Amino acid sequence: MSLASLRLAPGEEDPEHRPPLISLVLAFLPMLPLLAGAALAWVDDRDSALGIRLCAVWAGALICFLAGVRRGLRFRQDGGPTLAQLATTLWLFVLGVASLLSPSVTPALLLQLLAFLSLAVLDPIAAKRGEAPRYFARLRPAQTLLPVGSLLLLLLKVVA
Numbered sequence: 001m002s003l004a005s006l007r008l009a010p011g012e013e014d015p016e017h018r019p020p021l022i023s024l025v026l027a028f029l030p031m032l033p034l035l036a037g038a039a040l041a042w043v044d045d046r047d048s049a050l051g052i053r054l055c056a057v058w059a060g061a062l063i064c065f066l067a068g069v070r071r072g073l074r075f076r077q078d079g080g081p082t083l084a085q086l087a088t089t090l091w092l093f094v095l096g097v098a099s100l101l102s103p104s105v106t107p108a109l110l111l112q113l114l115a116f117l118s119l120a121v122l123d124p125i126a127a128k129r130g131e132a133p134r135y136f137a138r139l140r141p142a143q144t145l146l147p148v149g150s151l152l153l154l155l156l157k158v159v160a
Contacts, residue, residue, distance in 0.1 A: 018135055023133075031143065031150075034055055037054065049105075063099065073132050084131075098111050105158055109151050110155070113148060116148050120144040124137040124138075124141060
């Protein structure tokens with residue numbers, strides 16, 4: 001608990017639990033192409049296969065990037081990374097690369113769903129253990145709603 005949190009009035013939020021504005025922008029802005037791509041795939045059938053594949057490539061790249069973010073968080077931690085942190089980074093990276101290398105879009109989308117759902121679960125745990133910024137506890141679940149919803153819509157379009 002920080003000194004700032006001891007001086008909070010009832011109902012005020014600890015600043016350590018609030019993400020900086022730039023973090024919010026960088027968390028949600030890259031998710032918008034997935035949302036737009038999923039909506040477009042349902043609205044316009046002309047090139048939906050190409051659009052779905054481009055969304056899958058974008059999602060795979062995001063997952064690889066987020067694996068790097070997880071790895072980068074360890075550089076600010078005393079004592080270096082834990083085995084769980086390295087395993088999470090490797091898990092996300094493998095899912096991201098496997099989805100990018102998938103010859104079919106359906107397995108790619110399933111791997112990406114698994115990766116984003118993993119982030120929604122694992123990052124809040126890491127935040128509570130002090131292995132990630134405290135605001136990740138609320139940011140990641142909210143952030144992953146967009147790609148999970150978008151990927152589900154894309155998957156439904158593919159199997160429909």
